[in-house]
Amino acid sequence: MEYINQMTLIFESHSINEGFARSAVAGFCVQLNPTLDEITDIKTAVSEAVTNCVVHAYPKKRGEITVWVGLIDREIHIRISDKGVGIDDIEKAREPFYTTKPSEERAGMGFTVMESFMDELNLSKNGDRGLVVEMKKKLACKRAVKVGGGNVRL
């Protein structure tokens, strides 16, 4: 698969980076001319995934979160990975309202939100530690995309 543009962010699991990550990803995706709703969907999904890393993957000690974004024409691919505690039962974790921390007023809707705001959601183990969240979104309208110094691809 040939991406027209890619970027990678690596940052520590501080909660303040939730806002940084979603804004940075949104800023990167703007070059595909998404609608405001599409950008908001992407921001929300990224926020959910990064929040999971901050809260669940690294509950005690801060760790590294990697966010990769690849663009192909009208498609946005996002991969958010951590090297934290991981999830034993991934299918269970995907269920709506499932949370391991009910006492902290958590809704347990993170993966459900990612799933409905994006077109595809795939979860897998990151080797023996951590989780990889892969999401894809197709933008609705075909628009001109400018890359590489003004080449226009339709």
Next chain:
Amino acid sequence: MQVNAKVYQDTLYLSILGELDEHTAHYARTAMDGQLEKDNFKQVIIDLSGLDFMDSTGIGVLIGRYKKLQKRKIPIFISNPSNQAEKIFKMTALYDIMPRIN
């Protein structure tokens, strides 16, 4: 993130401004609870017109406030949600416990 409060004719209006996520949730909870502890109102309207962003952490915050008010039988309503907040509310059936009003 900022929470503004005013009481008018037995209604407590809470405006949530800025971005509500895991990072700002603690502040939002504390600021809202500070107002909800008072007893000078009979219903609560949460105005989201100034909310720029919210993820599912916001649902946890709202349900937490609902549970506190439920014990005192005080109803709580949502007004002016963004399209994005509306999507999350519908997904989580939040309006079943906190109806939307205009």
